[in-house]
Structure formats: C-alpha cells, structure tokens
Amino acid sequence: MQIENPPTEKPYDKSEGERRGLVIVNTGDGKGKSTAAFGLSARAHGRGKKVKIYQFMKVPSARFGEHRTFEAMGLPIEGLGDGFSWKSKDLEHSAQLARDGWEKAKEAIMSGEYFLIVLDEVTYPLIYGWLALDEVVNTLKARPKEVHVCLTGRRCPQEIIDLADTVTEMQQIKHAFTAGIPAQRGIED
Numbered sequence: 001m002q003i004e005n006p007p008t009e010k011p012y013d014k015s016e017g018e019r020r021g022l023v024i025v026n027t028g029d030g031k032g033k034s035t036a037a038f039g040l041s042a043r044a045h046g047r048g049k050k051v052k053i054y055q056f057m058k059v060p061s062a063r064f065g066e067h068r069t070f071e072a073m074g075l076p077i078e079g080l081g082d083g084f085s086w087k088s089k090d091l092e093h094s095a096q097l098a099r100d101g102w103e104k105a106k107e108a109i110m111s112g113e114y115f116l117i118v119l120d121e122v123t124y125p126l127i128y129g130w131l132a133l134d135e136v137v138n139t140l141k142a143r144p145k146e147v148h149v150c151l152t153g154r155r156c157p158q159e160i161i162d163l164a165d166t167v168t169e170m171q172q173i174k175h176a177f178t179a180g181i182p183a184q185r186g187i188e189d
Helices: 033-046 067-074 091-111 123-127 133-142 158-163
Strands: 023-027 052-053 077-079 116-119 148-152 166-169
Touching: 023 033, 023 077, 023 158, 033 052, 033 067, 033 148, 052 091, 067 077, 091 116, 091 123, 091 133, 133 158
Parallel strands: 023 148, 023 166, 052 077, 052 116, 116 148
Antiparallel strands: none
C-alpha cells in the first residue's frame, strides 16, 4: 500500500445542474447490488422521503434480514416472485408473477407518489424475457421528473445502462462461497 497525503482542497466544483430524479443501476457479478440499494432506501427514508422496494425474485412471504429491518422502520418492501428459477416448479407461473409485479412497480413509478422506487433483481426477469425491455425503458424515460428509480441485478441490459444517470458495476474479486463457505445469515440474506 502506498501512503497518500489527504487532499487539502475540494477536488471538484459544485454542480450547477438541475435536481431531478435519477435512474441508478447496481449491476455486476460482485456482492452488494441489493445491499447498496437498501442503503440508499434507508438514507432516503431517514430524510423523510417516501420509498418503495419491489423484489422481483423474492416471495411475498420472505422474512430475510432486510424485510425484518424495513418492517421495523416502516419502509415498504414487497416480494413479487416465487424464488430463483432453479427453485421454481412452474417457470411460466414465475414469468407471470414478474409481469404482474412489473405492473405494480410501473404504477408506483408513474404515480409520482414516491421519491425512490427500488426494482431489486429486476434484471433477471428482463434477461429471461419475462418482461419486455422496451416497456421498462419507456417507463423509466416517461416517469415523473422527480422520481428516482434504482435497478439491481446481474447483466443489466445495455439499453438501461445507456439511459441511466449512475451505473455501478460490482466486481467480484474474492467471495467466501467460492471457497466453500456457505451463505451466512445476516450477511447474504
């Protein structure tokens, strides 16, 4: 590691641009996509902003750590799916759940009622062809200008990356799971 001197002057000028809703994408093969979106949600909620989280792959009855925390905070989180595809007993049913969930999310986005809407793991139903990419892109473009939308999941389609304001790609450098260590409650759920 090389030691650096801390900056003594601000390294950037204040932006003079318009404040507006952003499209934020957390993608890549590394851990932290949903976690970052949940942190963003907690930050907005802490500022008194109205937030809604939709999880496209989690079941409505899911009780992972984020569900318990957000329930205690009064921050709405809703599972829209039936688990990951390898757990599904009927992929057409999974696809229909994704389409029905998208209609809920689209309505919330277009209502202008929310400051931030998180579409957690939405890239999976997109890349499986369960959701129409053009419809998602058009909704993001047509949303009320003050609405922020955060999308998460691996392999985010380029069309969404192109229209997004902020894109972060989580890159896996090392992961405990690949070393044979099972998922840890409170870390991966």
